[in-house]
Amino acid sequence: MSSPVHSNDHDFEIKPSPHLETQISTIKSPTSEENRQQGWFSNFKDGFKPMKLDNVDPNMTELEKANFIAASTPAERAMKPRHLKMIAMGSCIGTGLFIGTGTTLRTGGPAGILIAFFIVGIQVYCVIQALAEIAVAFPTSGSFVQYATRFVSAPFGFATAWIYAINWIIVLPLELVAASLTIQFWNTEINSAAWVVIFYFFIMFIHLFGAKAYGEAEFWFSLIKLVTVIGFIIFGIVIDCGGGPNSDGYLGGKYFHDPGAFANGFKGVCSVLVTASFAMQGTELTGLAAAETANPRKNIPSACKQVLWRIIIFFMVCLTILGLLVPYTDKRLMGSGSADASASPFVISIRNAGVKGLPSVVNVVIMLSVLSVGNTAVFACSRCVASLANQGFAPKIFDYIDQQGRPLGGYFISFLFGLLCFLAAYKDEDTIFTWMMAISGLSTLFTWSSIILVHIRFRHALKYQGRSTDELVYTSQTGLFGSYFALTLCILILIAQFWIALFPIGKSPNPTDFFHAYLTAPVWFFLYIFWVFYKRDFRPWIPLKDLDIDEGRREVSLVLVQQEIEEEKAYLRTKPFYYRIMKFLC
Template sequence: MSDIEAKGPSGTASAESLPSCYEGPSEQVGKWQNFKDSFKRMDETEFDPNLSEEEKAIIATSKAPLNRSLKSRHLQMIAIGGSIGTGLFIGSGSALRTGGPASLLISYFLVGTIIYCVMQALAELAVTFPVSGAFSAHASRFVDASWAFAVGWNYLILWLVVLPLELVAASMTITYWNPGVSNAVWVAIFYVMIMFINMFGVRGYGEAEFVFSLIKVVAIIGFIILGVVLICGGGPSDDGYIGGRYWQHPGAFHSGFKGLCTVFVTALYSLAGTELVGLASAETKENPRKVLPKAIKQVFWRIILFYFVCLLILGLLVPYDDPRLIGSSSVDATASPFVIAIKNGGIKALPSIINVVILIAVLSVGNASVYGASRTIASLAAQNMAPSIFAYIDRSGRPIMGIIAQGVVGLLCFLAASPKQNEVFAWLMALCGMSTLFTWTSICICHLRFRAAIKAQGRTTDELAYTANTGVIGSYYSIAFLTFVLCAQFWVSVWPIGAKPSAVVFFQNYVSILVILVFYLGHKIWTRNWKLLIPLADIDLNSGRREMDLELIKQEMAEERAALAARPKYMRILKLWC
């Protein structure tokens, strides 16, 4: 399929020759006219009518005219910004209360190992095929169209729901200083700000995320240093040396193994967003082979370092039975364990500073949600899995209709002024509760199918510009662990900790699984596509590659391996893992 051709407005042009972005009209026309013209649709590609729907989808996603202007620093901060948000700053309080400090560390560490394996699999796929809407597009190519439809829409729903949730969380954070102003005022301000940022295209989003994430990283490093001082008794409070006091009383674990299983789901939700770097691979200015592996490795280590060290310090500074953790939820910044830890240390000014950081983190995740949703729905539309209007990409490389769709759903944030807001947002959260589990599982399944197709077609991994450090073993391990989490979630949903079985609790925890099943079976029935998997021999391993000269790739990789072999052993190890 490498020789598939697509017909453009000027005749027949190779799919490889399609433009990556449109530079815009001439400056002589005038800035206002340029601005208006930038919203016009990029010239559409007319496909050969003899191509199958699968072949058209592959071309459409691999040659999407998105604006490739992201740099390596943007990629790293996008992944950090998408994952360090309310899950760490606020949701960790709920996890601490439920499972205790030891369960907190164990669950996040194990989920961290999953992240590394998933991100390695994603790096291999994204470097080889830097396509628009990575997750659903890869599933459509390597697994099955129905599975791609279900996973793509599930991931889209996640980000559509995240925006109003994060906007409400931001408004709740503001009430820490000014409780007298209606939440609707604040959500309106934040809503306009986030939508304004995303109207500048991917470069505006990338720069905003870089600044947001840099502030979060600096704040976390500062908290780690302060936490060590407080644990050693250097704070102004009269607590003295704290050490492991709270691990002894009230204890390291709470609610036993069931408490640990409950925290697994919180950890999955908290670390969701690291996979955004896969979506961004289609909009990188530099060669994905050069920047993606390094970005993904560094993002993993930074996130795990920040999460693991922060959670260790929080478990030492805040007992799990602290009454202020009782009200902990995704939209209650006053119950943040970071704020509680600093208050316990007797420092008066810093809680306000931490709340500023929480506010920035919330806005950062909300900003990432617009990016994630708009790119995902554009990819689904390109694959004929969503209304074709959402495939509209303007001359500035923006999936403008996808951004508008996210903006419309984001208006749900004004439910913050409703007395029923907690009820509504509990169900909205339920829709995306297990979404990350299915997204990560799908990435690993696609990786395994990709490797199996290479073997079945008599090819080798020597032609790959990047291979996952964890190999296929990492993907098998991730699928097994995520399946365990799925079963554990069923257990704690049917028999919740400290409460009687409740249908409401069960469906709030498991409704996202029903959503996946409805989308999957619905697509099967609608398309009458009853095959479970694409035959390995029929999987396309050529279309969508940014670099098609396989012999040149092999030569470059051989030279790079030779240069690395000549370096000291510690440098080889560092290069492998970092």
């Protein structure tokens, strides 16, 4: 069962945890012959029966049991490479880019948003590389939600996982309402509540068919978004060069000089940092889907590498074009709603150019983007809730996973809170939704910080236990230095957001604006302190010697994997230089 791995200095064996040696999980599912005999409907109905894990050792500790269940959960593994790559490329292209850039342009100016998104983009690349290394080594159900408890501490994992879950619980009803409001762009007389119902059941229908349906839906959603962004970049270059119907000639960098490159100086740039983090939320989903892809070693790194292209093309280039076409003083950037397409700088630039019909096309894409985020919210929330229940952080009933790998307990929670979308008919719904968003406003930064901290702890545990990165089938391109750098950026952004929350731009200090911008932090600390005293667990972290760095690895023979990697490297050495560069980046 164990396989020798040779390092440069000494030989040693990687031995899986004794629980994996002795406890073999079996899944009670029909054979292919039985499937043919029972018929489609019977198979579909039986798929909802609970997954069974036999022979789980009752002597395991809570942490060991959680790790064992996460490693043994038979996620459907239906995610194909094209699904993961498109999720990685398009998961964070949504309202944050199409709508949110209106606010960031107004508060930061065209140069301010480029600087802020560039800083966050570097941070995101370091985070996703760290996550790829851990997710390939441990493609467990729950991914980084599980890792925080395993490699840091139970209180830290409890607080971080719940903040992440709450974020996606809240996002679903918000996005359903936002999707219904996009219809108002065409001044339809149909009540928004009717569209809410349609979109609610549409997303529910997708997840009825599990991870494969989610991946397929996200593939097409993301493809449409990518085509739209690329088309807009080409359109923007033409317009900036004076090619539009209402063109006043060559624009060039006019708006960088008048009204200027920065709207509120350094403070304006700081205000954009958290918005940029929110816009790139979803990058970590490739790690959450780790257990649901057939070949994590090849699929996850390839998907994660493409984050670099997304940052360069779909954010930096696109934001540069927007800064060239729309001045930050444009009154229309003051849109009131999160789905107000008329406030989108994309729509404003198209209208300024006098191109008819395109604003409606962009609004359709905005609506699909909002639905895509809602679809993602269910996927992320359900896996997170199941992981919480496995770790003992939530009622046991929510760890119900059926024979098709669908976390039905997580689906129940997600769709139950999704019913909050019907608050859209309430007169004070704006106030309610604003405070709901405040709870999870900084959740992205806390999640990324936990991923980075897990990577740092994992690397130190390897070194402490006399192991090396030679046994890893994929290592982060940014290494340990990149993780320390990204963690430093997370801390600095949290400090900058605290400053902006305490002294908002154009306003006097007030508690309402402060908690709207910074409520996540006290909620996280409350959850952390609660678990510390509830479980009497006062350890800030698990000692390096006690960290389990074996259980949960899917690869059986690391020697064979290393041999395969060497063969791939040898093959690459025979290829031209440009091909090797492409493989390194993609």
